[in-house]
Amino acid sequence: MTAYHIFTPEQAMRFADEHSELFGEHSKLSAAEFGDGNLNLVFRVVNDKGTSLIVKQALPYARCVGESWPLSTDRARIEAEVLQLHARFCPEHTVEVLHFDRELSAILMEDLKQYDILRTALIKGKHFSHLAAQLAQYLAQTLFYTSDFVLTGPAKKAAVAQFINPDLCLITEDLFFTDPYCNHERNNIHSLIQPRARELWQDEELKAEVAALKADFLSKPQALLHGDVHSGSIFINEENCKVIDAEFGFYGPIGFDVGSLMGNLLINYVASAGLFSDPQQVLKQQQYLLSQIQALWQQFAETFSHLQQTATQDPALQNERYQARFLQQVFADAIGYAGCELIRRTVGLAHVADLEKISDAKTRASCETHAIELGRRLILARQNLTSIEQLLALVQTLKR
Amino acid sequence: MTAYHIFTPEQAMRFADEHSELFGEHSKLSAAEFGDGNLNLVFRVVNDKGTSLIVKQALPYARCVGESWPLSTDRARIEAEVLQLHARFCPEHTVEVLHFDRELSAILMEDLKQYDILRTALIKGKHFSHLAAQLAQYLAQTLFYTSDFVLTGPAKKAAVAQFINPDLCLITEDLFFTDPYCNHERNNIHSLIQPRARELWQDEELKAEVAALKADFLSKPQALLHGDVHSGSIFINEENCKVIDAEFGFYGPIGFDVGSLMGNLLINYVASAGLFSDPQQVLKQQQYLLSQIQALWQQFAETFSHLQQTATQDPALQNERYQARFLQQVFADAIGYAGCELIRRTVGLAHVADLEKISDAKTRASCETHAIELGRRLILARQNLTSIEQLLALVQTLKR
Structure with missing residues (x-):
């Protein structure tokens, strides 16, 4: 268990690599943040063969709706668990969650870049x-x-x-x-x-x-x-x-x-x-x-x-x-x-x-x-x- | 905190005495169980001046509804907390809870013997x-x-x-x-x-x-x-x-x-x-x-x-x-x-x-x-x- 800290692209990359077999050994990985940054960080992690995954991390603060509105990072748990449960009943149309870390409020999920x-x-x-x-x-x-x-x-x-x-x-x-x-x-x-x-x-x-x-x-x-x-x-x-x-x-x-x-x-x-x-x-x-x-x-x-x-x-x-x-x-x-x-x-x-x-x-x-x-x-x-x-x-x- | 044990009348008496000032010092107390015994024990604890209180304890097993139906002793907590909350809004018509012990699943409450x-x-x-x-x-x-x-x-x-x-x-x-x-x-x-x-x-x-x-x-x-x-x-x-x-x-x-x-x-x-x-x-x-x-x-x-x-x-x-x-x-x-x-x-x-x-x-x-x-x-x-x-x-x- 790791204490919460806000991911750098490097850390998001390591998180993705640790919790997926998808990239294979000795992959050269790169990562960039592309979310709007208000509520969550969203990183795309890509290897040298073009395989990619998304890391979404909930921020502990939120300039969410125009003023400071308290938003617990528990929302990352909710998101992961809803997606996992919905995927049980309709995997075809629910984004796939590969890993969720509660401490880090971070979700590793499939990249829908073809969409x-x-x-x-x-x-x-x-x-x-x-x-x-x-x-x-x-x-x-x-x-x-x-x-x-x-x-x-x-x-x-x-x-x-x-x-x-x-x-x-x-x-x-x-x-x-x-x-x-x-x-x-x-x-x-x-x-x-x-x-x-x-x-x-x-x-x-x-x-x-x-x-x-x-x-x-x-x-x-x-x-x-x-x-x-x-x-x-x-x-x-x-x-x-x-x-x-x-x-x-x-x-x-x-x-x-x-x-x-x-x-x-x-x-x-x-x-x-x-x-x-x-x-x-x-x-x-x-x-x-x-x-x-x-x-x-x-x-x-x-x-x-x-x-x-x-x-x-x-x-x-x-x-x-x-x-x-x-x-x-x-x-x-x-x-x-x-x-x-x-x-x-x-x-x-x-x-x-x-x-x-x-x-x-x-x-x-x-x-x-x-x-x-x-x-x-x-x-x-x-x-x-x-x-x-x-x-x-x-x-x-x-x-x- | 006391581990759960099923009350004897003596223990119910002590529980009532401990958690209420009502009986006064050096009261001579007596207690008797008068519930139907299926789900809960119900004791009336009385002192020598006729002041009385009720001790209700949830049993950890229940021959409740004709067959063995699992019933958590958490129901005692629910009962106490509902009564306490209802008493906040309508004390006149809610039985008064004097004390609740979660470990013992025991509620001390007023005696409605005049009813x-x-x-x-x-x-x-x-x-x-x-x-x-x-x-x-x-x-x-x-x-x-x-x-x-x-x-x-x-x-x-x-x-x-x-x-x-x-x-x-x-x-x-x-x-x-x-x-x-x-x-x-x-x-x-x-x-x-x-x-x-x-x-x-x-x-x-x-x-x-x-x-x-x-x-x-x-x-x-x-x-x-x-x-x-x-x-x-x-x-x-x-x-x-x-x-x-x-x-x-x-x-x-x-x-x-x-x-x-x-x-x-x-x-x-x-x-x-x-x-x-x-x-x-x-x-x-x-x-x-x-x-x-x-x-x-x-x-x-x-x-x-x-x-x-x-x-x-x-x-x-x-x-x-x-x-x-x-x-x-x-x-x-x-x-x-x-x-x-x-x-x-x-x-x-x-x-x-x-x-x-x-x-x-x-x-x-x-x-x-x-x-x-x-x-x-x-x-x-x-x-x-x-x-x-x-x-x-x-x-x-x-x-x-």
Whole structure:
């Protein structure tokens, strides 16, 4: 056991070499840090044959969200353990963890250098037909197998305790559910949409629904979530996609993971009107995204439902009517969380490149207003939408 | 720190003397064990002036529920800590814990010898007008102040972890929600109602609702519950009542505590037709119970709602529409859990004296059938009952 110290590239290199056979003997290794440095150090370690691995180390301090927000390095343990558990149920689409050192808060993992970040690819207008199907598998497998359908009461309780993640959950509790709906100093609102943002703060009907979604985030430990499935946490190439960055993992409502992803696809949907100058390309991009959202839900629901029917261990939860209603509620929850994601990425602290890349301020404001309107409608309508087609119809009626 | 050993009366006496000033110097103490001996030892320690205290010690083995079911002595810690926390929010109606020794799994607490057990009192037809009002206070105060309305995300998560109670929760998970709805060997079904019990096992509509109630019991940590608020856990006299036996405490759905109490009052309601030979007394007893159920909900809702409006700390949960809907859902949950209590006390393992005291087998079977029918109706109707008056009307239309 080594006491915690912040890695130099040299030390990261030695850590990678020590805990993997991949580089072989007498490899000439090199290492460079390429993370953003706010929260974590991220090193790529490469040998002379081009074989590479990633070393991710959690920093003991964090200039994470605009002010000093305490963040325990325990998040590295959470990240490693979530990825390891998710890899047990869906190795194809979870980044592989080769080693984790608790003292050093350091994870050695596979390098996804053959992949692009999904957000970057979407902003460039790149389309992958396997996106929805593969992520539907990832979500259905990881969420089902960590749920009450499978785990005994005692095993589930031990897992909930293992993944209690107060610091990172607090970020979501505040940034996702609280700040955007009040005049909070952390908010980051472009001047042109200030008036629309202010309306949110008085929207008691909307705030009642967001409160219910927050209460579920706080008190509905249905499954071990990734906790941050946005399009920057997904790596993709022509054949495959893989999910990374699970430090927000905790036991929460299944709809949160599903809805975070849906919400990110919808953000690109509203942003595409500003990202592409050719109306045909906008149309093509939006059609692609809607088809992926449709496939994502259909295939998630199909797999999850099949698992409910064939792999449920708890006798009381084997009732098929209950299972169908459970899935219907996951759908409603997902739509609600997708709506929250649309709103918080527009008026909250943490913005996304899909919208920020729109250089014309008026166009961006129009897209952001679209995001707020769509988010609001999703949150309010979620309990009444009973099929993915109804959801898509709602999205399309709000065209701008 | 003393290693665990099973107390003799002499040792219980010394433990009580050591950890309380109450007996004074040179007291002549005596002690006797009077628990049922299955799960815990319960000693009354008395001095020569009649001052007395209770020593309750958890046994490391348990012939608890008909077979060897592992039960950690950690339940004594849970019991002590739940009672101490509940006493902080409602000292009037929580038994006072004077000392807890973790190693010995022993609790020193006040003696409620001036009180009767509520179940025994009800069976005798004794009525207390303060019952509902006081227990409504107990439930509203303890449940509100341990909920997301008050606690920050991190504080709530620490509390959830502190009160993870796998062994005792598993008993409820199985006996309350699973066994009664299948042909389980643990069930205890009087022969005359065997045919009615078998119908439960095929009742897919009912089982779907019970599955949802079980899923909430597993995954809806709204507040620190007592976890076992039946009429044997309540002591009452002409002025006051106090709740004891919190070893089933955990973070769960608020409706579970409220509904357990409602369910126990309703069990006495259906049993009263068999307990009393005079129809006028039956009527009086039932009217008393209905008035208490009405007052219980009204006063619980009034206090809880007042606390929501005046003491909620989380800004997102301060929305009044959300608060009203939250309380409405607690009502629906409570009715569902009351229904489960009626059914499991009739066909499950653990019966109650209200029904068991009915000596005529046919009369008892009629009351038990009534309990099953009422339980079923409550579970199925719970989401559509929007006022306590509607609940009482439903109970009265099922008269036998």
